[in-house]
Amino acid sequence: MWRNEMMHRITKADGPVDVVVIGGGATGVGIAVDAASRGYSTVLLERDDFAKGTSSRSTKLVHGGVRYLAQGNVRLVLEALRERGIMRKNAPALVRDLPFVVPAYQWWEIPFYYIGLKLYDLLSGKRSLGRSTYISSSSVEKFLPTIRKKGLKGGIVYYDGQFDDSRMAVSLAKTAEEHGAAVLNYAEVNQIDKDEKADVFHLKFKDHISDQEIALSAKTVFNATGVYVDDILGMEQEQTRPLIAPSRGAHIVVDGRFLKSRHGIMIPKTSDGRVLFAIPWYDKTLIGTTDAPVEETNKEPQPSDQEINFILETADAYMTPSPKASDIQSVFAGLRPLAAPEESGHKTKEISRGHRVLTSPHGMITIIGGKWTTYRRMAEDAVDEAIKLGRLSEKTCRTDHLPVWVSALDKKYGLGEEGNAEVKVESKVEGNEIVVGYPWTAGDVRYMIREEYALTIEDILSRRMRLLVLDADRALKIAPEIGAMLQEELGSEVYDLKADLDAFKALAKKYRWKSL
Structure with a gap:
């Protein structure tokens, strides 16, 4: 082993x-x-x-940070854009280009966003992933079929990167x-x-x-x-x-029908001044993130009612139809390890x-x-x-x-350009798939155990297969079968099936929004 x-x-x-x-x-x-x-x-x-x-609870973006540019932190944006290009080059099976649309509902927003994003392009230099362009309201509707159409004046398309963090x-x-x-x-x-x-x-x-x-x-x-x-x-x-000075960021995952696009939405300024993203991720729609200071750290931070309601309310202002609490298939939150400021009072x-x-x-x-x-x-x-x-x-x-090691699974299902296909949710089941509507096989699970350091059900369903953060209910249903394979591979002297299954069931409930 x-x-x-x-x-x-x-x-x-x-x-x-x-x-x-x-x-x-x-x-x-x-x-x-x-x-x-x-x-x-x-x-x-x-x-x-x-x-x-x-590190497994991010917004899944490889980006320079458009909002840092708005804050005037050009040095940080330059560094991040350079690193975005290196990450894209060194891990092509895990990183891909992702076009975003910034919708504009006021005429003044169009030149304002356009100038800012052209500067973003300029700072990218030779590592640019694509040129920012103005598009008409009809083009916005074409790229984003579920965007709110009332009052739409147009939009700006810009490019960043997307990856699978864990x-x-x-x-x-x-x-x-x-x-x-x-x-x-x-x-x-x-x-x-x-x-x-x-x-x-x-x-x-x-x-x-x-x-x-x-x-x-x-x-x-x-x-x-x-x-x-x-x-x-x-x-x-x-x-x-x-x-x-830790900060909690929360996300929700809903069905792909709420976006129906290969483009993401970037909302540059929400009601409280934050940035919010809605992005396609493994045929789902991931929406987030929040930014809330916390006093205590723990392994499984839980999003608050206020954070989830903020995400849903913001999505409702931009998406038609918009997701409701009953549409949430998974929620997750992470703690950002922000460097504490020398003086207090900073949000x-x-x-x-x-x-x-x-x-x-x-x-x-x-x-x-x-x-x-x-x-x-x-x-x-x-x-x-x-x-x-x-x-x-x-x-x-x-x-x-330095090229990053490439998993056989990322060649099959990875997000990046070297991946053969994304995980296709609700696709026709073929062959030996172990989860209805998803492509993973028992052989894939054993590969995760033998080659990718997986030792628990959570390791596999949360951070290797990503099913827990895509669909918590499906993850709960398949957990016993995953545990049985772990026991076969690791042996009962190393692996306690009952204890691991009980621990995973308790964990998975935290990824299900309480109103379900």
Whole structure:
């Protein structure tokens, strides 16, 4: 089994490894790829599953950030647009171009949006995904059959990217593995000590699969745990001021008939000043996101009534027919690890999405802020910082032209240009499909277990197959069959079917909107 190989890579180390990365979200897997591809001995440890947290709960966009341009943050937009192009080039099976329409209901909006989006094109340079253009109201209706027609004056088409976030995380973990890294999910770091004399870190982690506690040492430790970075820092030093100001973003998923388009809708300014997207995703319509400050962090953040009602009310102003609460097939929310401002009083939508690389007095390197699109640059900056500090020997970053590992499943069903087809919901069932209306087979599930690090029903249905976030009811129905396959593949000495099934049933109910 792949996990035995990963354990062997960790335990066979003679002396400290060069790099230990704590956290298997976008930032953590990005650092593991960067470090391993430069030739450093690398270990990646994730407490839960890869992308269990925020990194599987995004709006699924690879974008420069149109609203950051409106805020005047040109530097951040330039960086993100450059990274968008690199991500598109390095992972063509997972990333594709997605045209958006910005509908205009006031005449002044047309030149205002047009000028802003032409500047967006200009900043994209040679990495542009397409030219922004003005289109008439009749063309808007053609591209967006369900758009509200009353008062429509026209619109602007612009281009950004779309991807599958959790599948990208798994692919990056596999990329790190291919370059020699040991990558482990369900491996929780619970102790970090610094030997100042030898200038090395000593860590202990709990392997939640075998219940073993394992020790290892490292020259460099990267804290890439998102909203939990303060917890990890607390193991190494006495923390004074929190580094993270978490913000919750909520989404709903409804049937594709509410969009009926290959284009997305971008609503640049909602009633409270946020941006809202409605995008096609695996033949469904994904609508979000909200931006609400939160006081506490947890593994399964729940959207509030207010957030869901805000999404539905905003959709109602732009879509005909518009989705109702009874049409919601899944809801999900994630916590953005925004860098806390120096002064209080900032709303989370006003806090910069730029990233910061910080070094503790003992030398642990922590990465905060950022977003999926800039994961590669965040990783490069973090590893470069370790080199500047003398913790690593100088080696050049390779990830701006490093292909991302391609899953056989993404070749079959991926969103990107190398994928053969998208998941076609409600299509005619053929062959050995295990979920009516969806294409996945038992062989696909076994591939996820053998090749994509899946160890639980949630791993498969939420982050490999994506069924939980597409259709929570369908996910609940197929869960026992998925659990049976996990038991066959992993063995009862490793896998507890009843406990896993019970845990998944409790989790899946949180993805069903309460009014159903």
